[in-house]
Amino acid sequence: MTTADTDRAVEFSVFAHPDLTIDPPHEQVVFCRDAATGLRAIIAIHSTTLGPALGGTRFYPYASEANALGDVLRLSRGMTFKSAAAGLDLGGGKAVIIGDPAVDKTPELLRAYGMFVDTLGGRYITAGDVGTTSHDMDVIGEGTSFVASKTRTNGGSGDTAPMTTLGVFSALEAAAQQAWGSSDLRGLRVGVEGVGKVGGELTGLLLAAGATVLAADPSPAAREAFAARFPEASIVDDVRSARVDVYAPCAMGGTVTDRLARATAATVICGAANNQLTCPEVETVLGERGIVWVPDYIANAGGVIQAFSEQQDWTGEQTRAKAKALRERTAQVLATAAGRGITAGDAARLIVAERLTAKR
Ligand SMILES: NC(=O)C1=CN([C@@H]2O[C@H](COP(=O)(O)OP(=O)(O)OC[C@H]3O[C@@H](n4cnc5c(N)ncnc54)[C@H](O)[C@@H]3O)[C@@H](O)[C@H]2O)C=CC1
Ligand SMILES: O=C(O)CCC(=O)C(=O)O
Numbered sequence: 001m002t003t004a005d006t007d008r009a010v011e012f013s014v015f016a017h018p019d020l021t022i023d024p025p026h027e028q029v030v031f032c033r034d035a036a037t038g039l040r041a042i043i044a045i046h047s048t049t050l051g052p053a054l055g056g057t058r059f060y061p062y063a064s065e066a067n068a069l070g071d072v073l074r075l076s077r078g079m080t081f082k083s084a085a086a087g088l089d090l091g092g093g094k095a096v097i098i099g100d101p102a103v104d105k106t107p108e109l110l111r112a113y114g115m116f117v118d119t120l121g122g123r124y125i126t127a128g129d130v131g132t133t134s135h136d137m138d139v140i141g142e143g144t145s146f147v148a149s150k151t152r153t154n155g156g157s158g159d160t161a162p163m164t165t166l167g168v169f170s171a172l173e174a175a176a177q178q179a180w181g182s183s184d185l186r187g188l189r190v191g192v193e194g195v196g197k198v199g200g201e202l203t204g205l206l207l208a209a210g211a212t213v214l215a216a217d218p219s220p221a222a223r224e225a226f227a228a229r230f231p232e233a234s235i236v237d238d239v240r241s242a243r244v245d246v247y248a249p250c251a252m253g254g255t256v257t258d259r260l261a262r263a264t265a266a267t268v269i270c271g272a273a274n275n276q277l278t279c280p281e282v283e284t285v286l287g288e289r290g291i292v293w294v295p296d297y298i299a300n301a302g303g304v305i306q307a308f309s310e311q312q313d314w315t316g317e318q319t320r321a322k323a324k325a326l327r328e329r330t331a332q333v334l335a336t337a338a339g340r341g342i343t344a345g346d347a348a349r350l351i352v353a354e355r356l357t358a359k360r
Helices: 003-009 067-087 106-117 134-140 161-180 197-208 220-229 258-263 281-287 304-313 316-324 325-338 344-359
Strands: 030-034 039-047 053-059 091-098 124-127 189-193 214-215 246-249
Touching: 030 067, 030 106, 030 214, 039 053, 039 106, 053 067, 053 220, 053 304, 067 091, 067 304, 067 344, 091 106, 091 124, 106 134, 106 258, 124 134, 124 189, 124 304, 134 304, 161 246, 161 304, 161 316, 161 325, 189 197, 197 214, 197 220, 316 325, 325 344
Parallel strands: 053 091, 053 124, 189 214, 189 246
Antiparallel strands: 030 039, 039 091
8 A cells, every 4th residue: 555545544534523522622732843853743632631641653654744633633532532431541642753664763853752742741641653663662762751662671561562452352352242142253254454563463363263364464574574473374465355254454544434334245343443434424334234343442442551551550460451351341332332223433432421521
């Protein structure tokens, strides 16, 4: 996929719930520029109602600043919903650095970015996302203490992707239970889109559970590493049009379009990608076709749970238990949706609304 293709995917609107109590406008958006290092970044704080706004930094070659802004506004809003639904005392924020991480990422630029994060005085706490790693958090941490998921060597909890994956896998078990009456994933064909940090880990768990994995990724390096790590998985050009039981989006958002909802062979959609739906109406189409979709911010909360664990001094086992509990959270959302005849997205928003209104 080219940058232009991906940017088409991030051009969809920042749709908001009409009730401003549930879905308030953003509190603060900060544009950061540093001529010396070439840094161009945007930090968006959607809400600090439940606590400091925690969310990762995406390093991505957006075609335009407008696309970067749209992405960070959606991503930060998603973090408010994610932490609220996961029961964490955190608000929602996220940041994007505009550029190609393979070319533009330098220690100087990351340090300069860290100093911008620091100016917010803890209202925003950063972490990793697409294009950034725990090692980058170490460098950003030279400019600010408001950073989670640094490497363990540097006092952090390390890469959050394995914890995110544990949560996604647990959510998928609940979705399978809802779709087929069993959480056993053995024999299912799963299409994993994106074999980066989360997609790779997820493939490992799926294969161990006896599922068949078909994977797609436009990056030759990612495909090569994946093939060497998982020779038993197949690499295909496109998992969205493949005959799969489960579609697991683990790359960029905006892939669950009206067209996909009408055509996919999958019975379950559950993955790590943030902001999977291009608009809420897509979920109605999925529902009409009997497709079980797990709201992204319910399934992929394992990473933020780990980042929050750093403030709480939870043990690794406690943190893992909370990520695994996303299975029960997912089951609750899907059962509420089925019981009330509403979409899973609306059922998830009920949990978010309850927490936000109680706090206010
Ligand atoms: N890392 C984490 O802990 C968390 C990640 N997420 C979300 O999960 C998704 C994946 O995150 P990571 O694995 O950390 O990112 P990553 O950057 O490690 O991997 C993303 C992979 O997707 C591939 N990709 C890009 N466009 C693609 C396309 N059209 N089709 C197939 N593959 C494509 C890239 O080449 C890359 O290999 C992102 O949307 C991220 O925001 C959400 C919560 C936590
Ligand atoms: O997973 C992380 O490292 C932080 C949380 C986050 O940015 C996310 O869930 O998208």
